[in-house]
Amino acid sequence: MGDLLYNITDWMRGTFLLDWAFWMQETGFSLFMVENFWNVPIAQAIHILSIAAAFGATLMLVLRINGRAGAGLSMEQVSARFVPWIRWGLLVIIISGMTMIFAEPVRNMINAVFWIKMIVLVLMVLVSLKYVGSVRAKALNSGAAWQASGSAKSTGWFIIILWCLIMVCGRWIAYVPV
């Protein structure tokens, strides 16, 4: 596994990604991120807090769909409460994440685990958008007696697993051999 990831990273060194990383490193914003000792830890703390907000909201939504939380509330009420937190949370995750990429462009752009993380992130967002839309539509059509199907219940847990996988990659960006 380590060898495979290293080979992918090594291949990336020969692509345009390296030029991009070097360009990012020369920007004033990149300099700003590294010249103050506290900028990166603060960006990481904001990153973690927004993950907590969006992941916690996703968990509550999935629990409602699985009948394990939000008893007595309709899917519309639960979505109105938690979907904005997932959206805004994701926005803050992406902005704080980008500041961290600019702080260490080469470590991130030339890193197989970083790109696996990005692919899983995009997959998670696309699956979540389609999933929440279709579950809400079904719940609206069925009225108060609505019960999620077995596949809707398990897709919810699949999204939680994707979130966890993204976090696994996030931590291992720092440890994978580059």
Next chain:
Amino acid sequence: MMYPEPTNIWESIEYSSLGISIAESTWAFPTLETLHVIGLVTVLGTIFVMDLRLIGKASTNSSVTRMTKDTLPWTWAAFVLAAITGTLLFISKASSYMINPYFLVKMSLMAIAGLNMLYFHFVTYKNVAVWDNASVMPAGAKFAGYTSLFFWIVIVFCGRAIGFTLGIYY
């Protein structure tokens, strides 16, 4: 590899066979950190949901007791995961952590956040029936919610600061 003779309890912990195996392993520390992150974002995420209900800013269509039932089992389960993995991380570098001010502040704030929660559950919560469905929360519940939000945000900052300052104090 030879390790020096421990001169205090923290070094004894660090140079224990468990501490050495975690510190010498290439995968143990990052794996524990990963599980720690998954645990702590679940703790924080569910605490935020509860705190926002307590300050009356969100979920006012749910009763406070309902919110507690929905979130607390997850908060506790994830806290156990974060505490176990956190302890194992600590064991592998005990003396470096014990000299790090951010680690000491983080542990103190977690103790205070715990006391805040105990006070809320055993004192403020006693007459929850009166304000269970209210959208405007009593001062005690609001206080518990706002202080909890504040403490946990600072705890996350300290947690990240530890990673950047471990080893610079001695």
